[in-house]
Amino acid sequence: MLDDRDRKILDALQRDSSVPLADLAELVSLSASACSRRIQRLEDAGYIQKRIAILDREKIGVPTTVFALVKTAHHSDDWIETFRGSIADIAEIVEAHRLTGSYDYLLKIVLPQVEHYDLVYRRLVKRIELFDVSAFISMETLKSGQAVPVSYAV
Template sequence: MLDERDRKILDALQRDASVAVAELAEKVALSPSACSRRIQRLEEAGYIARRVVVLDRERIGVPTTVFALIKTAHHSDEWIESFRKAISDLGEIVEAHRLTGSYDYLLKIVLPRVEHYDVVYRRLVKRIELFDVSAFISMETLKAGTVVPVDYAE
């Protein structure tokens, strides 16, 4: 069971995982050693999946975002596993979600420019059979982030 300090630690770390333990400890009113132990416990319990660096996509040359909605006629466990493998092999696909409704999957694809979408599309359909793919170019990102609410964590 998480307490308020655990939630504050999780919230602070997801905003900046490079924060010094001493600085974090001060924010949550703990000694550095007690704060470090809590962080370790939160990692061991699986609340902290990993620590990452968020890159500036403009600076690294992949400023374009395309969302692809996919329909498939296949829904077997074997096909889903093949699809999972196919999208895992394509680094430009940074998120994939299985959906309810008219479409089966949503892919978030990051690219150097919109013309590169065709390259990724062709590589994907070589790996797996798809029924219908509709692509949508993001004109502007209105909100992007990695911070999730910790209020619900137990």
């Protein structure tokens, strides 16, 4: 069971995992060693899956975002696994979601420029049969981030 200190630790770490332990401990009114033990407990319990660095997409050279909505005529477990494998090593596809409604999947694709989308599209359709793919170019990111609300954690 998590308490408010655990939630504060989780919230602070997901916003910046490089925060010095002493600063984090002060934020939650604990000693550094007690805070460190809590972080280890949260990792062991699976609340913290991994610590990563979020890169500046402009500096890395992939400032363009395209969302592709995918329809398929196939819905078997084997086809889904083939699809999963087909997108796994296409680095430009950074997120993939299975959906309800008119489309089956949503892909978030990051690119150096919009013209590069055709190369990603061709790589994908060589690997797996798709019924329809509709692409949408993101004009502006209004909100972005990996942080999730911690108030629901138990």
